[in-house]
Amino acid sequence: MTGPHVEKFIVPIGPQHPALKEPAHFEFTVDGETVTSASVRFGYVHRGLEKGAENRNWAQALYLLERVCGICSHAHSTVYSLGVERLAGVTAPPRAQAIRQILLELERIHSHMLWVGVAAHEAGFDTLFMYSWRDRETVMDILESFTGNRVNYSANVLGGVKYDLGPAQADSILSGLDYLEKRLHYYMKVVNNDESFLGRTRGVGTMTTEEAENLGAIGPVVRASGVSRDLRVDAPYLLYADFPINVITATAGDLQARFVVRIQELFESTRNIRALVEHLPEGELAVRFPRKVRAGETVSRIEAPRGGLFYFIKSDGGENPFRVKVRTPSLRNFMSVIVGAVGHQLADIPMILSGIDPCFSCNDRTVIVRREGRDGSAAPSESDSRKDSSS
Amino acid sequence: MSMDISPLLKMLVFPGGLTLIALGLLYEYIDRKLVARFQNRVGPRVLQPLADTIKLLAKEEVIPAGVIPLFFVSLPIIAMAGALTAGLYIPLAGFAPSFSLPGDLIITVFLLGLLTICIGLAGANTADRFSLLGATRTLTQLFSYEAPFLLALLCPAILADSWQISIVDTSVTGHVWLALPLFIGFFVAVIGLMGKLELAPFDAPEAESEIVAGALTEYSGRGLALFRLGKDVELVIGITLVSAFYLGGLSNPLEFLLKTLGLLVVVAALQALFARLRIDQVVGLWWRIGALLALLQLLIVVILKGVIL
Amino acid sequence: MTTESLLEEAVQLIGDKAGGQSVPEPGRIDLTVEPARLLECVSALKDAQWGYLSAITGLDLGPQDGHLEALYHFCQKAAVLTLRVSLPRDGAVIPSICGLIPSATLFERELMEMFGIVCEGTPDPHRLFLSDDWPAGVYPLRKDFIVPIPAPRPEKGTAE
Numbered sequence: 001m002t003g004p005h006v007e008k009f010i011v012p013i014g015p016q017h018p019a020l021k022e023p024a025h026f027e028f029t030v031d032g033e034t035v036t037s038a039s040v041r042f043g044y045v046h047r048g049l050e051k052g053a054e055n056r057n058w059a060q061a062l063y064l065l066e067r068v069c070g071i072c073s074h075a076h077s078t079v080y081s082l083g084v085e086r087l088a089g090v091t092a093p094p095r096a097q098a099i100r101q102i103l104l105e106l107e108r109i110h111s112h113m114l115w116v117g118v119a120a121h122e123a124g125f126d127t128l129f130m131y132s133w134r135d136r137e138t139v140m141d142i143l144e145s146f147t148g149n150r151v152n153y154s155a156n157v158l159g160g161v162k163y164d165l166g167p168a169q170a171d172s173i174l175s176g177l178d179y180l181e182k183r184l185h186y187y188m189k190v191v192n193n194d195e196s197f198l199g200r201t202r203g204v205g206t207m208t209t210e211e212a213e214n215l216g217a218i219g220p221v222v223r224a225s226g227v228s229r230d231l232r233v234d235a236p237y238l239l240y241a242d243f244p245i246n247v248i249t250a251t252a253g254d255l256q257a258r259f260v261v262r263i264q265e266l267f268e269s270t271r272n273i274r275a276l277v278e279h280l281p282e283g284e285l286a287v288r289f290p291r292k293v294r295a296g297e298t299v300s301r302i303e304a305p306r307g308g309l310f311y312f313i314k315s316d317g318g319e320n321p322f323r324v325k326v327r328t329p330s331l332r333n334f335m336s337v338i339v340g341a342v343g344h345q346l347a348d349i350p351m352i353l354s355g356i357d358p359c360f361s362c363n364d365r366t367v368i369v370r371r372e373g374r375d376g377s378a379a380p381s382e383s384d385s386r387k388d389s390s391s
Numbered sequence: 392m393s394m395d396i397s398p399l400l401k402m403l404v405f406p407g408g409l410t411l412i413a414l415g416l417l418y419e420y421i422d423r424k425l426v427a428r429f430q431n432r433v434g435p436r437v438l439q440p441l442a443d444t445i446k447l448l449a450k451e452e453v454i455p456a457g458v459i460p461l462f463f464v465s466l467p468i469i470a471m472a473g474a475l476t477a478g479l480y481i482p483l484a485g486f487a488p489s490f491s492l493p494g495d496l497i498i499t500v501f502l503l504g505l506l507t508i509c510i511g512l513a514g515a516n517t518a519d520r521f522s523l524l525g526a527t528r529t530l531t532q533l534f535s536y537e538a539p540f541l542l543a544l545l546c547p548a549i550l551a552d553s554w555q556i557s558i559v560d561t562s563v564t565g566h567v568w569l570a571l572p573l574f575i576g577f578f579v580a581v582i583g584l585m586g587k588l589e590l591a592p593f594d595a596p597e598a599e600s601e602i603v604a605g606a607l608t609e610y611s612g613r614g615l616a617l618f619r620l621g622k623d624v625e626l627v628i629g630i631t632l633v634s635a636f637y638l639g640g641l642s643n644p645l646e647f648l649l650k651t652l653g654l655l656v657v658v659a660a661l662q663a664l665f666a667r668l669r670i671d672q673v674v675g676l677w678w679r680i681g682a683l684l685a686l687l688q689l690l691i692v693v694i695l696k697g698v699i700l
Numbered sequence: 701m702t703t704e705s706l707l708e709e710a711v712q713l714i715g716d717k718a719g720g721q722s723v724p725e726p727g728r729i730d731l732t733v734e735p736a737r738l739l740e741c742v743s744a745l746k747d748a749q750w751g752y753l754s755a756i757t758g759l760d761l762g763p764q765d766g767h768l769e770a771l772y773h774f775c776q777k778a779a780v781l782t783l784r785v786s787l788p789r790d791g792a793v794i795p796s797i798c799g800l801i802p803s804a805t806l807f808e809r810e811l812m813e814m815f816g817i818v819c820e821g822t823p824d825p826h827r828l829f830l831s832d833d834w835p836a837g838v839y840p841l842r843k844d845f846i847v848p849i850p851a852p853r854p855e856k857g858t859a860e
Binding site: 009010011012033120123124125126127128129130131134194196197199200345346 | 429430431432520524591592594595598663664665666667668669670671672
């Protein structure tokens with residue numbers, strides 16, 4: 001089939017592939033079972049959110065940007081709110097900040113547990129997949145009873161939050177966390193001790209400290225390589241200065257280290273949530289927010305579950321954002337896949353890919369969804385042909 | 392002119408043919424259900440495997456471009472025929488095998504291997520990348536577990552002084568289960584069976600998160616249904632063989648059900664317990680540990696036989 | 701090390717290569733850089749291992765202004781250093797920094813297709829996000845690209 005003169009054997013992964021829960025296209029050139037090079041193509045779930053935000057007013061854009069990602073939706077709406085509030089010179093009241101932070105950490109729990117399941121599935125360990133997703137329902141239930149939604153909570157408004165945390169909800173959060181912590185200890189044991197699982201994670205997708213620094217990796221990926229890089233500590237926002245977390249790092253830099261780092265981070269999250277729930281500041285939930293935001297530009301960054309989330313927001317003093325640049329952690333980390341895949345077995349690729357917890361919808365945010373033929377300025381020939389055919 | 396129809400019945404209805412297929416579907420259901428329950432899932436309904444098969448049989452069979460159509464169509468049939476033929480030499484449901492001849496153990500194991508070879512060839516026949524990789528892995532795995540599995544089955548055969556399944560079966564009946572003294576051989580046989588059936592954690596040849604459906608990616612409709620049925624039949628035959636040899640023989644239907652289902656529970660539990668092994672890990676495991684263990688067991692059996700008898 | 705001293709260090713590294721500097725908000729410093737001197741600046745930051753390239757933002761200041769901007773955000777702890785490169789809207793060309801920072805390739809591909817800024821020498825100039833049938837020369841994040849609002853679908857049966 002492939003003659004001796006053909007050296008390249010390309011294994012395409014995606015846009016539709018069982019290993020990818022979301023669409024992206026990778027091409028891995030293999031020699032036998034060993035990968036020799038890799039390339040990537042995104043764009044299958046573009047929705048044009050950056051451009052869309054420019055056509056909406058400040059408040060509408062909040063709800064639009066919350067939909068950048070289904071998993072870390074609250075992270076996106078919080079980073080945007082923080083940036084816009086800074087531009088407008090408004091500060092959310094402490095109680096609102098605490099509630100935002102509680103939601104951020106709850107979101108981290110559900111995101112990391114989702115990842116544990118997906119990564120276990122890629123390793124062919126469906127039992128861990130099923131168990132972790134079952135237990136993840138606990139945190140989903142907490143979020144649903146708190147905000148009414150399992151994802152896209154729309155808890156933020158510009159200038160504060162919508163939902164208050166009552167004593168009943170506080171109790172349900174605390175008891176849910178008790179159960180989760182018990183389960184997390186169990187998962188910690190599995191990822192550290194299960195020999196067959198270690199066979200698929202130890203030494204796989206290793207990124208040394210130096211490589212991680214050079215690639216500019218972020219989030220749990222870089223922390224698993226021994227770099228202490230966490231915006232919650234480096235540049236505290238919300239109440240992280242008063243209710244700090246400890247940065248979890250590991251040195252091995254392989255998949256196993258990423259499992260350990262992610263699960264240990266969840267213990268930090270539960271501790272943080274407990275402290276916040278028990279010392280919730282009193283006061284207002286939101287302050288008035290002006291319709292127009294004075295001209296200026298700001299960089300807003302928070303630590304999303306997958307790593308540092310970067311927003312650049314520019315206002316020209318009008319009712320709409322002039323420019324919202326979204327740089328999601330997955331995009332920053334994809335380079336580690338492209339570089340890290342070379343030299344590995346094809347069987348390990350899904351594990352390496354899922355090791356960074358890729359989120360394709362997050363990446364694919366910047367393009368206009370163009371209905372074919374309706375776009376006169378962009379594609380005159382197509383719209384012409386449509387007129388012809390419809391008349 | 393009178394005609395003896397009993398061989399025909401044996402081949403088409405019992406124990407071959409329909410009974411074997413029905414048992415295969417049932418055992419597939421039990422296996423899937425058990426694994427699902429171990430994983431905290433609901434699992435399929437009892438008629439799900441049958442429904443899958445009927446649906447597949449009713450579907451159009453798409454012959455993709457770039458294949459040799461004759462092979463593409465005939466390989467599933469050969470595979471299925473091989474598996475069904477193997478069923479004629481085993482003590483299915485505790486009854487004596489329909490056909491028995493000296494050395495039929497080798498024939499049975501070969502016929503089961505035929506199924507795997509057909510799957511590998513089917514994958515190599517198509518131009519699809521996933522199929523090719525799957526075929527490579529299927530055949531690689533075949534070469535790694537086949538020898539230890541056969542060696543593990545030979546241990547009871549050597550003790551019984553015969554390579555005829557029915558004789559081995561009767562010779563172990565009534566004695567202490569060979570799984571106890573020959574636990575190494577039993578262990579290798581069970582793990583070898585799982586490798587043969589490509590069950591987790593030995594499912595690298597069809598690892599869906601890497602290579603979709605492996606060698607059978609391009610198959611649909613009738614061909615896929617036949618391969619799946621063949622695998623179900625292989626499951627029944629393999630489990631029957633191992634429980635006949637190592638669990639004290641199968642002399643009646645009740646014993647058959649209890650012993651094979653017991654073994655199935657063990658196999659299902661093992662599937663839920665481990666993460667999938669990479670193909671290089673599989674090969675390494677078999678040649679470094681599996682083959683050595685099987686040889687060791689064989690050595691012990693031969694020495695003991697020489698000393699005691 | 702405080703954020704201020706980090707930023708001071710960065711300014712010392714490349715301040716002389718930059719045209720002007722401004723402090724838009726605490727914790728940030730913007731340095732205006734000529735396209736021709738961009739590589740020098742990035743290379744100085746890289747050699748000193750100052751931070752990591754967090755993002756490249758494209759900015760269209762509008763047809764009246766006539767300029768595009770490419771903002772290279774480098775982050776170290778809480779400090780954000782931005783290299784602002786101003787480019788003409790027509791024929792915007794900027795040297796690729798992939799030779800220095802290979803992982804910038806995805807950012808540069810995005811910049812090229814969204815704003816029409818040519819990153820000279822980028823290893824992979826193919827589209828990253830836009831579809832293959834997207835018309836050439838149309839850059840969606842430029843201000844003069846108007847989001848087409850689809851005409852309402854004609855009711856069934858009322859078609860001409």
